[in-house]
Amino acid sequence: MSDQAQPSARARWPLVSVLIPAFNHARFVQRCLDSVLEDPYPSKEIVIVDDGSSDATAEKIAQWVAMHGDRLPVQFVRRENRGVAATLNELALRANGEYLRLGASDDYLLAGGLDAQVRYLRGHPQALAVIGDACVVDPDGQLLHASAMRDLHGVDVDLYRSTSTIARAVIRHWAVSGAVAMLRRSAFDVRNGWDESLRIEDWDFFLRLAARNALGFIDMPVCAYRLHGSNLSKTADxxxxxxxxxxxxxxxxxxxxxxxxxxxxxxxxxxxxxxxxxxxxxxxxxxxxxxxxxxxxxxxxxxxxxxxxxxxxxxx
The missing domain is CATH 1.20.58 (Methane Monooxygenase Hydroxylase; Chain G, domain 1)
Structure with a gap:
């Protein structure tokens, strides 16, 4: 691409930073990274932090970066464990993108999701964030459900579609599974990030956005949510x-x-x-x-x- 073409390309394809907090997902993390590379959206970067994994997650990430790091910008940090919320805050601070796509090291993106979410945010300037649906897969990647919201959580998706009822849906029928959210950078700035005192940080963050009427929804799967024994919110203890x-x-x-x-x-x-x-x-x-x-x-x-x-x- 010529230097003269770059400004118009940036205007058409604003940079998306895919933020991936990684912890003890050595089996899954390379599939997550592959999915970012495979998505056809042309202007993206990966920012990934290994949050003190005790397995081979960091080594798997390093292997992937060595093989594919020349194909897109990648920031990889390995450090001691600080928890998901602290890791998300660090990722957002390190990111260069106009838009922040939240990832998870055990899930993976579905092709086309980045473009669809960018288009939504560009077409809805009042929205600070947009969430989508997810399909549900097992540890081997076999499809379990086509729609996490409908099939796993059993919610009325129409409540999420309407700007007049999405806040009520977030309150009464929180049905967001996996890495399905994209934020404007200003969403992170305005809401002061994720609360690092919480074990499960997502509902608090999106309640605060919903209270500002700043949350949107697209009815399409944008990631594969992987069900496995380590999912925190599904603990049997x-x-x-x-x-x-x-x-x-x-x-x-x-x-x-x-x-x-x-x-x-x-x-x-x-x-x-x-x-x-x-x-x-x-x-x-x-x-x-x-x-x-x-x-x-x-x-x-x-x-x-x-x-x-x-x-x-x-x-x-």
Whole structure:
């Protein structure tokens, strides 16, 4: 490409930084990197941090960079473990792109997704981020579900399609699996990044974007979400599940003040629903009943219209 052609090419194809936090995914990480290289979008870079893996993940990344690093810009950092949120913040700070595509070292991108998400953001200047759907694969890459949102989570995708209901969908039907989000760099700047105190950081980050009416959706699979034994949010360990759920409840309560009605009341209701799950896992049936009663009260059509009713109180 000539020097004269470069400015127009950059205007047409803004740089996308694919951010990949990598941790103990030696089996999968090279497939993830291959998928970035295979995507036909022409202006992209990879920024990948090995977050203190104890397996051969870092070695697999280094091998891949040695073989393919001359085909696109790659930044590779290996350091001690600091967690997903801290790694995402570091990746975003290192990135050069106008757009930040979130990746995961056990998932892989689907061809065409980068272009579709860039087109969405360029056509919707009010949106700071756009999410897509994912297909679901097993550890060997065999297809399990064509749509994670419909088949794995069972949500009404129409709620995500509409700008008037996407915030409610994020609150009540969080159904984002895998690396399906692209952000404007300003989304990272404005929202101050990911909360490094959290074990599972994504719902908090996207609640904050939804509260600003700054989140969009495209109804197409943009990545393959891999189900395997290490998926944190699917842990079978009861103590870990309780910790994850209790953290989500605290996130919901913390974000309530960011929303207007009726979403504010719906988020309070969701906090009660999560609390009922925690009570169930702790084998406290009376608490389950109380939290579910509060959830039903807050979720009623009257509460959705009126929000927090003056002079009334939700069940204890």
């Amino acid at each position: 009861v103590a870990s599940r309780i910790a994850n759920l209790d953290e989500s409840r605290q996130v919901a309560l913390r974000c309530v003040a960011l929303f207007d009605e009726p979403e504010r009341t719906l988020l309070r209701a969701q906090a009660r629903y999560i609390a009922a799950k925690v009570a169930f896992l702790r084998r406290r049936p009376h608490h389950v009943v109380g939290h579910l009663a509060a959830f039903a009260w807050l979720s009623s059509p009257f509460s959705r219209r009126a929000g927090s009713v003056r002079g009334a109180s939700e069940p204890a």
